[in-house]
Amino acid sequence: MSSVGDGAQDAHRKPATAARMYDYYLGGIHNFPADREVANAVLERTPRLRTIARDNRAFLTRAVRYLTSVGVRQFLDIGSGIPTEGNVHEIAQAAVPDARVVYVDIDPDAVSESLDLLDGNEHATAIRANVREPQAILDHPQVRKLLDFDQPVAVLLVAVLHFVEDTDEVGDIVATFRSALATGSHLVIAHATIDELVFDQRLWQQTQREYRQQTTTPLTPRKKSDVARFFDGFELVEPGLVWLNQWRPDPDMVDEFMDKPEHSSFYVGVGRLP
Numbered sequence: 112m113s114s115v116g117d118g119a120q121d122a123h124r125k126p127a128t129a130a131r132m133y134d135y136y137l138g139g140i141h142n143f144p145a146d147r148e149v150a151n152a153v154l155e156r157t158p159r160l161r162t163i164a165r166d167n168r169a170f171l172t173r174a175v176r177y178l179t180s181v182g183v184r185q186f187l188d189i190g191s192g193i194p195t196e197g198n199v200h201e202i203a204q205a206a207v208p209d210a211r212v213v214y215v216d217i218d219p220d221a222v223s224e225s226l227d228l229l230d231g232n233e234h235a236t237a238i239r240a241n242v243r244e245p246q247a248i249l250d251h252p253q254v255r256k257l258l259d260f261d262q263p264v265a266v267l268l269v270a271v272l273h274f275v276e277d278t279d280e281v282g283d284i285v286a287t288f289r290s291a292l293a294t295g296s297h298l299v300i301a302h303a304t305i306d307e308l309v310f311d312q313r314l315w316q317q318t319q320r321e322y323r324q325q326t327t328t329p330l331t332p333r334k335k336s337d338v339a340r341f342f343d344g345f346e347l348v349e350p351g352l353v354w355l356n357q358w359r360p361d362p363d364m365v366d367e368f369m370d371k372p373e374h375s376s377f378y379v380g381v382g383r384l385p
């Protein structure tokens with residue numbers, strides 16, 4: 112995998128991106144000084160974001176393992192990010208060697224790093240696209256080549272919808288994916304919230320300002336009822352729409368938020384299309 116480290120020309124002039132900031136929260140090396148500058152400012156106010164990012168990856172792992180266990184063999188991972196530990200194809204193909212995975216991200220670095228990693232893997236690829244254009248994703252030749260929409264597909268929208276503003280009719284975006292899916296398909300969502308505001312209000316507003324000013328993807332946290340609506344038409348599998356670490360926790364899971372699950376500030380859920 113190639114690195115986008117400090118030495119890259121013009122690195123310091125690049126704007127920060129959500130993908131590279133998230134990579135930094137996770138301890139990755141695929142980020143520029145501009146990303147680290149903004150990420151460090153955010154982390155200084157809300158250090159628990161590192162834990163939230165790690166816990167979010169752990170949820171993704173549990174969700175994909177669950178999906179393979181119920182027979183899902185195809186994954187459309189949108190807002191997939193820069194490859195890191197526990198990528199969807201690694202988890203899915205460990206259980207089902209020919210599981211199909213298409214990664215989608217708006218960030219060109221995330222896509223090129225993914226393509227590097229997937230070199231030689233004929234069942235997985237990555238494309239650059241915008242979740243706000245769901246039909247373009249569904250019609251994309253690579254998506255059509257790898258995924259058979261007459262069979263169950265899992266659409267993963269993990270930590271991405273909160274980068275879509277309300278002006279974009281997020282419900283319509285999710286509905287467009289739903290209408291393309293066969294019975295037995297699944298929808299996985301992880302979404303930021305400030306329902307139980309555990310951050311100081313002013314600090315949170317500063318973080319929102321930072322994402323708005325320094326990246327092209329402002330943050331839009333949503334209420335539980337709004338996230339629940341994205342599952343319209345799906346049946347939520349147990350335990351429903353819950354705080355991040357409450358979704359089918361592993362028995363040996365180390366959970367910093369055990370007694371205060373709302374400190375994850377993330378709702379997660381998995382729905383099945385009947």
Ligand code: SAM
Nearest residue numbers: 130133190191192216217218241242269270274
């Ligand atoms: N899904 C991965 C996970 O949960 O570990 C990565 C989540 S990361 C916080 C959010 C990702 O969404 C970033 O890689 C970012 O580039 C991508 N993203 C943001 N807005 C997007 C959009 N409109 N369309 C596609 N991807 C987007």
